[in-house]
Amino acid sequence: MKTIDIIRRAGRSLRHAKARTILTSLAIAVGAFTLTIALAAGQGAREYANTLLTSNIDPQILAIAKDKSFFEGGKTGPQEYIPGSSTIARPNGALVKRLSQADIDAIAKRSDIVSITPTYAINAQYITRSGQKKYTVDATTYNSGITQTVIAGSLPALRTSISDTQIALPEVYVSLLGFKTAQDAIGQTVTIHLERTPNITEAQIQQALATNNPQVLTALATKQTKDADYKVIAIVGKSATALSATTSVEISNNSAKELSDFSTIGTDNYHEYTIATASVKPGVDPAMVKQALVNQGYGVQTAKDLQGLLFTIVNTLQGIVIGFGILALITSVFGIINTQYISVLERTREIGLMKALGMRGRHVSRLFQFEAAWIGFLGGVIGSTIAVVAGLSLNPWITSTLSLGDGNVLLIFQPIPIILLIIVLMLVAMLAGYFPARKAAKLDPIEALRTE
Amino acid sequence: MIEVKGVTKTYGKKQNAFLALDDINFVIPDGASVAIVGKSGSGKSTLMHAMSGLDRPEKGQVVIDGIDILKLKSKAVDRFRSEKIGFIFQSFFVQANESSFDNVSLPLEISNISVKARKKRVLEALQVVGIDDKEKQKARNLSGGQKQRLAIARAIVNRPKIIFADEPTGNLDSTTGATIEKLLFGLNKQSGSTLVIVTHDEDLAAKCDMRIYIKDGKIDKIVSEVE
Structure with missing residues (x-):
């Protein structure tokens, strides 16, 4: 049997059980909604962070400290005393070393540094x-x-x-x-x-x-x-x-x-x-200068590093929301398994007939898996459509409430991640449909067609 | 030609073993109409299942056109059924939610016939059984007789060599039953396909060329009007 014919039959049997199909796919739609919002919010937050940085910070700027522990919150606990070195205690008790005037002068002499300004x-x-x-x-x-x-x-x-x-x-x-x-x-x-x-x-x-x-x-x-x-x-x-x-x-x-x-x-x-800001000569890659200074023992961060830090925060938050979306998906997977089992039971005769007519068990199994995939597709489309419509209509309100500034939006919907999401949901649904489908495939046609 | 040689089928194990078919032997010539007659529980349905490749008896051979279908692999048996066999059941087993067209189209889809050829053959089959005006109707909206006609259309659409009919008139009133019988025997004569009817109805059996009586899993007698 051709796959296209199996897909068509799968689609038709879903249409015949409309209420069940829609209810099952709504469970997936919840997951799809959450995931679409999470993807959009992550994208929006990253672009917003990018806007913040590019409109605020000169990409040629370096933040320089005596050593890298400064950017890691300083070292706690007793440290070896080095004569002539100066440390300052942070509120958390951590000690950070400070730059001396000699350090500043040395860095200022570098040909790739335009200026250095200590705080x-x-x-x-x-x-x-x-x-x-x-x-x-x-x-x-x-x-x-x-x-x-x-x-x-x-x-x-x-x-x-x-x-x-x-x-x-x-x-x-x-x-x-x-x-x-x-x-x-x-x-x-x-x-x-x-x-x-x-x-x-x-x-x-x-x-x-x-x-x-x-x-x-x-x-x-x-x-x-x-x-x-x-x-x-x-x-x-x-x-x-x-x-x-x-x-x-x-x-x-x-x-x-x-x-x-x-x-x-x-x-x-x-x-x-404690820290100095240096401006790298235009045309010179700040990362190169950073590497040279790090090799001398300084702690250095570029504007890109700061961007990376912000992105890490955004990604973590996004990960949490995605986690909730996946939880919702796991719940819906059990919903699909349950519905499909019931569907197999209800259609014992139909399955028996198809097998009697010479349909391969593999194709019967595929019929039920494609039904599950259709449910996944429907759920994905419903969930992401609601998310896009709700997101786009709430965006102006979110922008004004969080005062993000004109032209900045929190939720940015991109077609490709949404399409990928729907494909993933279809695969997940197919996976969930595996066990019921296998039961259908293994059905004995003689048993299924017994009239009594 | 269908040759059934020494077919034996047991249900259950050891002490509980029950001999459903006990060394069944007979030959059906091509194009014949055959009735397998017996009371319920006599083993006539089991025999039909064995002859159509749905069931695998542990002993014996079922040779159809020179091939022992009991020795085929499951994939080949499935293909054999889809290409050479048509089924008609007492309770029709039409898919109530599907249209008449899609019901009849199923066997063609299973044997990978192209959409275009499918359309032509489905309409032809519906025409033969006389329900071509019900093409787009859902099967559940058809009467009992129309449902059985639909099932017959589904059985013949793939131009099978053998049609198995399990109590084809059992669920129909006598008038409708008579038209269905007429249709089945007419198709048998016209297309030259072999018709195997499983029934306990002596009147129906009397209309067949050959009658095989089954009792307690054994052949009671064979009455044949063909050589």
Whole structure:
């Protein structure tokens, strides 16, 4: 018997048992729905992560730490003490080694590195401007490798830093510092105030004691302060595709270094940095530079590595949803087995007749397996169609609820994975139909056709 | 020519063994109409199953056109049945959900006949039995007589050499039964195929060229009007 004829007969017998066919395939449809959504959400999340990265991060940028343990959360437990090396404790107790100024200088000398910027520790006390209140502030280095949403003013092009006298403020400071609108703030001067406890050398103390003047001693013990003035170049807002929350004010690399040096001079933190950002020369593969630096013992991550990390998270979440879909499928497999067994029992006579007419057991078995495959196909089509229709109509709502930003959608349906999914479901259904089909194939026609 | 030689079939094992067929021997010439007559439980259905290759008796031969079908492999037996044999049953065994056309088309599908040839032959067969106007009707909507006509169409569509009819009129009223009998004997004479009727109905048996009486698994007597 030709396969096409078997498939046709299988399709017809399913049509004759419509209610049973649809109910059985609905069980598969639940699995198909879940899997289609999982595939679409995974694809959507990956594309969203990609959009985030490409719109935020310069692909030529490297994050460099003293060793790779930094990116693995640091080493816990006691570590061997190495003279001259500096470590810092993470909140979880893990220790990470820090980059020294020598490391920074060495990397900066490389021909394939355009610039390197350590993250400076700036202990600013407050930010203010004349006639306004003082507010706490967190100052960071302006990152020329990240695109930011500018509300007022303007920032220089990618890979170009702001000048040493300029500052970019997050939106929140506009009203705090008494500006009516963001535009009003542009070009105005703000002041960052720093303090440090004095580091007094023995010689200084002896000198002061020698003067025998209490004022000199008091002056020596007085906190030292620094006021740095900057012109506001831009007000930075929050963007839907922004990775970093912009609550820090941004100043140029040199300014940050100056402020950091002022705060840390004489302390353990002077010229010690947990991490630095380097920009690789355009045209040079960041992965190559990474490898060279890793060979020297540094811990390095490229923009691609970050992408990989995000993708790992997305894939894990997607895996969980797929797991649920597979659970639903396993349930439906038992549904198919049950229905097909009943179908074989109901159609004993028909099977007996077909075998009496010379139909091979193999073909009888195939007839029932194709029926199961049809059920799988139907379930797959129903489930994925509902998923696509529901997904496409909910996408705008999801985008606005999760504020993903215009043009970004969470669920991206692609035809090929859906088609593959339906094929897989058909195979699974055929597999489920195997045992009932085998029972049908082994049926004895004489027994089946006994009239009594 | 069908030669049945020493066919013996036992059901059960050891002490419970029951001899359903005990050393059956006879020869049926081509084109004959034969009645296998016996009471229920006499072994006449078992004999039909053995002759059609549905059952395998442990001893004996069933030689059809020079081939012992009991020695064939299961695949060859299946093919033999699909090509050389037509079946008609007391309770019709038509597929109620399928149309008349698809019912008759089944044996042709089994023996891999092309769609085009199938259509032609199915319509011819329906015409022969006189229900070509019911081509698209579901079998369940046919009357008893029409269902048996449909079963006959299915039996003859593959132009078999032998048609086995197991109590073909058992479920029909006498008038319908008579038309079906007429149809069967007419086909037997026209096509030259051998007709083997299994029945306990003496009147029906009397219309056949040859009557084989079975009693308790043994041949009681053979009455033949052909040489």
